[in-house]
Amino acid sequence: MTIDADLLRYYDAAQAAFPALPPGADARTVRERFSNVAKAYARERDESVTAENIEIALEGRTLVARVYKPKAAHGPLPLIVYFHGGGWVVGDLDTHDGLVARLSRDSQCAVASVDYRLAPEHPFPAPCDDALDALIWLAEHRSRLGFATGRLAVGGDSAGAHLAVVAARGANERVAGLVGLQLLLYPVMRRQFESPSCVANANGPGLTNDEMKWYWTQFLSAEAPKEHDVRAFPLSEPFARTPAPALVVAAAYDPLYDDAFELQRFLEANGGRVEMIDAHDMTHGFARMHSQSEAALGWLRKFGARAGELMRDER
Numbered sequence: 001m002t003i004d005a006d007l008l009r010y011y012d013a014a015q016a017a018f019p020a021l022p023p024g025a026d027a028r029t030v031r032e033r034f035s036n037v038a039k040a041y042a043r044e045r046d047e048s049v050t051a052e053n054i055e056i057a058l059e060g061r062t063l064v065a066r067v068y069k070p071k072a073a074h075g076p077l078p079l080i081v082y083f084h085g086g087g088w089v090v091g092d093l094d095t096h097d098g099l100v101a102r103l104s105r106d107s108q109c110a111v112a113s114v115d116y117r118l119a120p121e122h123p124f125p126a127p128c129d130d131a132l133d134a135l136i137w138l139a140e141h142r143s144r145l146g147f148a149t150g151r152l153a154v155g156g157d158s159a160g161a162h163l164a165v166v167a168a169r170g171a172n173e174r175v176a177g178l179v180g181l182q183l184l185l186y187p188v189m190r191r192q193f194e195s196p197s198c199v200a201n202a203n204g205p206g207l208t209n210d211e212m213k214w215y216w217t218q219f220l221s222a223e224a225p226k227e228h229d230v231r232a233f234p235l236s237e238p239f240a241r242t243p244a245p246a247l248v249v250a251a252a253y254d255p256l257y258d259d260a261f262e263l264q265r266f267l268e269a270n271g272g273r274v275e276m277i278d279a280h281d282m283t284h285g286f287a288r289m290h291s292q293s294e295a296a297l298g299w300l301r302k303f304g305a306r307a308g309e310l311m312r313d314e315r
Helices: 005-017 027-040 097-107 126-140 159-174 196-200 209-219 257-269 294-311
Strands: 049-058 061-070 077-083 110-115 147-157 181-185 246-253 274-283
Touching (some): 005 027, 005 274, 005 294, 061 097, 077 126, 077 159, 097 294, 110 126, 126 159, 147 159, 147 294, 181 294, 196 257, 246 257, 257 274, 274 294
Parallel strands (some): 077 110, 077 147, 147 181, 181 246, 246 274
Antiparallel strands (some): 049 061
16 A cells, blocks of 8 residues: 555645745744645635634633534534644644534534643643643533533544543543543554654654654653653553543554554553554545545545444444
8 A cells, every 4th residue: 555646745735835844943933834734725614514612711721612513413412522633732723623624524513622722832731731621621511502411522633632532531530431432533642753653654744753752842841741640641551440432543654553553452451442443545644634635535534424423322
């Protein structure tokens, strides 16, 4: 198998339009380039989905979440709480707008995309704290906001999937069974750069080993977590309670490909149920690029449709 040709054409075009930044570029500059690339290749939001921003009032800060709902759905909808990717440093509600809108449409669920604080201005544990606190807040306010009070899911892509795993674990330790499903796209799970997939895909496209090292450095630039702090390193300690079932997408041409299967083994070893989607022709970040690749759109549709089925599964 090889990388999807449409994705490769996208990478060539984006590189020509937005040349790589010089070594040593700061987080603000990296963030701006990421946003500009996303904006340049975005399409109009799907008309079958509505979106509205709400405020999440937490202790000492207020976060914004963008709530997506499919127009065709009726009655209170199941809720997915979503955290965008970007190495805990880049990305926002707008860079991931198209991805989250598609997830809402294909799952026929409401999705609340949370704009958590970013490193290095707000390094670990701030993004993790925001993810858990926002998840708990949204869970507690489901009825008032018009969502169904049955199954609750948490999801994310890349570093957002890391935050989703951390938040799901923390929430279920507080209230057993609160989170009933994890929806995880190409998750980052470990601070290591020598796995077979890291070596094979060290130079991208989509993500490089050097970029991932830089993201980890920004994320952990203040308080040094202990080796077994599951907020930073989710696979470092076994679960006290059975983890929520998970739907996990791995991208074959991704330094983090092995992380997805490490997560699968870890969750299953702790009694969790895991379904894997092995996107054999995709790179890291492909879900954001679904407007540029029919194959990427196909994988994202498969993920969203299966998420919707699992959200309504009565088991």
